[in-house]
Amino acid sequence: MDFTVLTDHASEIGSGFLVTLWTWGGGVLAGVIAGLVIAVIQLSAGPWVRGVLRCYIEVIRATPFLVQLFLLYYGGPSLGLSLSPMTAGLVGLGIYGSVYFAEIFRTGFTSIPRGQQEAAAMLGMTAWQIIWRVQIPQMLVLILPALVNFTTILGKETPVLSIITVPELTFVLTGVGAETFAYVETLLALCVGYFLLAELCSRLGQWLERRASRYLTQGVQQRRALKPRESAA
Amino acid sequence: MLEARGMSKRFGEHTVLQDINLSIQRSEVVCLIGPSGSGKSTLLRSLAFLENYDDGEVFVEGELLGYDRASDGRRVRSRPSRLSDVRRNMGMVFQQFNLWPHLSVLENVMEALLRVRGMKKDAARRLALATLEKVGLAEKADAWPNRLSGGQQQRVAIARSLAMSPAIMLFDEPTSALDPELVGEVLQVMRQLAEEGMTMVVVTHEMGFAARVADRVLFLDQGHIVEQGPPMTLFKNPQSPRLAQFLGNYLERNSLFEAAPALNRVDD
Amino acid sequence: MFDLALLVQGLPLLLAGLWNTVWLSACGLALGFLIGIGVCSLKLSERGALRRLGGAYISVFRGIPLLIQLLFIYYLLPRLGLDVPAWVAAIAGLALCSGAYLAEILRGGLLTLPVGQVEAARLLGLSGRTTLTRIKLPQALRATLPALLNEVILLIKASSLISAVGLAELTRTAQNLAASSFLQLQFYLAAAVLYCVVNISLALLAGRLERRFAKGRA
Numbered sequence A: 001m002d003f004t005v006l007t008d009h010a011s012e013i014g015s016g017f018l019v020t021l022w023t024w025g026g027g028v029l030a031g032v033i034a035g036l037v038i039a040v041i042q043l044s045a046g047p048w049v050r051g052v053l054r055c056y057i058e059v060i061r062a063t064p065f066l067v068q069l070f071l072l073y074y075g076g077p078s079l080g081l082s083l084s085p086m087t088a089g090l091v092g093l094g095i096y097g098s099v100y101f102a103e104i105f106r107t108g109f110t111s112i113p114r115g116q117q118e119a120a121a122m123l124g125m126t127a128w129q130i131i132w133r134v135q136i137p138q139m140l141v142l143i144l145p146a147l148v149n150f151t152t153i154l155g156k157e158t159p160v161l162s163i164i165t166v167p168e169l170t171f172v173l174t175g176v177g178a179e180t181f182a183y184v185e186t187l188l189a190l191c192v193g194y195f196l197l198a199e200l201c202s203r204l205g206q207w208l209e210r211r212a213s214r215y216l217t218q219g220v221q222q223r224r225a226l227k228p229r230e231s232a233a
Numbered sequence B: 001m002l003e004a005r006g007m008s009k010r011f012g013e014h015t016v017l018q019d020i021n022l023s024i025q026r027s028e029v030v031c032l033i034g035p036s037g038s039g040k041s042t043l044l045r046s047l048a049f050l051e052n053y054d055d056g057e058v059f060v061e062g063e064l065l066g067y068d069r070a071s072d073g074r075r076v077r078s079r080p081s082r083l084s085d086v087r088r089n090m091g092m093v094f095q096q097f098n099l100w101p102h103l104s105v106l107e108n109v110m111e112a113l114l115r116v117r118g119m120k121k122d123a124a125r126r127l128a129l130a131t132l133e134k135v136g137l138a139e140k141a142d143a144w145p146n147r148l149s150g151g152q153q154q155r156v157a158i159a160r161s162l163a164m165s166p167a168i169m170l171f172d173e174p175t176s177a178l179d180p181e182l183v184g185e186v187l188q189v190m191r192q193l194a195e196e197g198m199t200m201v202v203v204t205h206e207m208g209f210a211a212r213v214a215d216r217v218l219f220l221d222q223g224h225i226v227e228q229g230p231p232m233t234l235f236k237n238p239q240s241p242r243l244a245q246f247l248g249n250y251l252e253r254n255s256l257f258e259a260a261p262a263l264n265r266v267d268d
Numbered sequence C: 001m002f003d004l005a006l007l008v009q010g011l012p013l014l015l016a017g018l019w020n021t022v023w024l025s026a027c028g029l030a031l032g033f034l035i036g037i038g039v040c041s042l043k044l045s046e047r048g049a050l051r052r053l054g055g056a057y058i059s060v061f062r063g064i065p066l067l068i069q070l071l072f073i074y075y076l077l078p079r080l081g082l083d084v085p086a087w088v089a090a091i092a093g094l095a096l097c098s099g100a101y102l103a104e105i106l107r108g109g110l111l112t113l114p115v116g117q118v119e120a121a122r123l124l125g126l127s128g129r130t131t132l133t134r135i136k137l138p139q140a141l142r143a144t145l146p147a148l149l150n151e152v153i154l155l156i157k158a159s160s161l162i163s164a165v166g167l168a169e170l171t172r173t174a175q176n177l178a179a180s181s182f183l184q185l186q187f188y189l190a191a192a193v194l195y196c197v198v199n200i201s202l203a204l205l206a207g208r209l210e211r212r213f214a215k216g217r218a
């Protein structure tokens, strides 16, 4: 095996890596925002709107991501929606992610005791203030593991974007492989690359979880109490 | 200042409150007693429109709570802003405290001052600290709610409500979720409030508190107000067999354990 | 944009594609199940080395995207002198990957079994293997049936990636029809509908089973 093909094409591979990070990050961001909107609407809207959203969620969950991408990228133009591969990929990841994120947010919302909302309402807080100040901060901590988990899953969907010619890591490396016949080397590099990304993501998640859930276990007073000792040392 | 006229509430087929008429004067302390499931919580929550009552009316300082009159005479649900406007002078304290665990004690009390009253941070902090001082918890201002005892949490919840300077406060079994030895500290705070002239409606099983602090006691059974009057008249001389039985059960339970006499729960 | 006649003409092909999707997924699942049992028993074994091996299998096959795994098998096997047909490579890819997920599902099911049952079986003199196949597995299966069905849905969706190695399953068939007729939207929509029919039925079944088990336990 000859891994010099990788160093020979380092700059292409680097840009492919950046495209992967960009589509992944952008897809997660779009999915989280859309999912949050869906979850909030689901909790507050009437039965009709809820029914429509339920259908959207079920349909997206029942169809393969690749088919959704094809619909968006190849089917879009007949509806007057011509997207570049990159945009189609970002939007596709966002749509696909939105329904899973929405389900995560919905469980999060319903796991916060109703009494806390009632207490806020009795103090005159508006529905928006209750969502933003009471529910979301607590919910984020509860659902963080699920969010991290699905973010990793979405990352593992990004190679599919290569099929609609988004120039991300898989596209670049399979291209290099076809050009140089170094299939094994490039595929091995891909395996290692994605494996490391997934590991990194879950490590980062664990760290975030520990930080975010501190208020559940450790008092402010304790942290304050540590300060004098630090300054004394 | 708080009035219910012919109010009823159903959950599906099940009528929980029927034809409730009730008028509460300024600075009056009213205790609601009654067996479990008699509708005490539902009544209290309807007075705050946390349950939307079906028939009748509730007035807070003369304003209809929860509904507006449409032009054709029928009534429609108030918009949220109108609802909070009518209940701006009401505070509520819950059995389960319902503090927000992600905010410190001080932040819990400051939150509504900042976001609802629109106070400046400094002023809100000063007022919040003063209110916490009042319930004896100023030194816990920076603690997380979950690190406090139940009694302390309930006092924070009272302070959170009190800081908004309500004219009337509703309490739904504020001591029922507490260990027995923590009940006194909460009742003490409530008694102090009553002495300062706060208008209060208290659902409680603490007969000692009712006897000493209430101006009037209401006995609720199966969704009806069966009997009402000054506590001593009601406790010493129950008119209805239901109330007699309820009080009988209560005294029997207490004499069985021969603990500190219930009527002396709140020490002078 | 839409052409009903062409759709009707293409329908038999689409259904044939769906059939391929279903049987490839089914084979992948069956094989993956065997792998899952194996990996699961590695993971639950008393020997540290075996446990680590099981753990490594799971994190490798769950950590690497399925598309990459498929490409790997597809390109690598010929290099090793194994000239296997594409469908074998496809099933192998699905099985290897789903094996990792199924192992975790089974392990979850086994871990929730009361310890007393296993001890009772041991006391009765049943061997470790008999205990596994006669006592533990049937119960773990029952408890994890909804999760397993869910895994089937995931697998059917994942099988669309087989189109990338050229097999005429549902997605590839839709792709071919779309390209030759220029009715992209129509044929991809048709494929989406067929996926929905299969997967939503499975999801409903899973939901029903879940409720039934929840009731049985209460």
Ligand SMILES: Nc1ncnc2c1ncn2[C@@H]1O[C@H](COP(=O)(O)OP(=O)(O)OP(=O)(O)O)[C@@H](O)[C@H]1O
Pocket: B011, B016, B034, B035, B036, B037, B038, B039, B040, B041, B042, B043
């Ligand atoms: N959200 C609800 N839906 C249906 N029924 C309800 C609901 N809330 C209360 N009920 C019913 O209304 C009746 C009165 O309940 P309520 O909670 O007001 O009683 P309570 O007097 O406060 O009892 P407790 O002393 O146990 O708190 C009960 O029969 C209860 O089952």
Ligand SMILES: [Mg+2]
Pocket: B040, B041, B042, B173
């Ligand atoms: Mg109650």
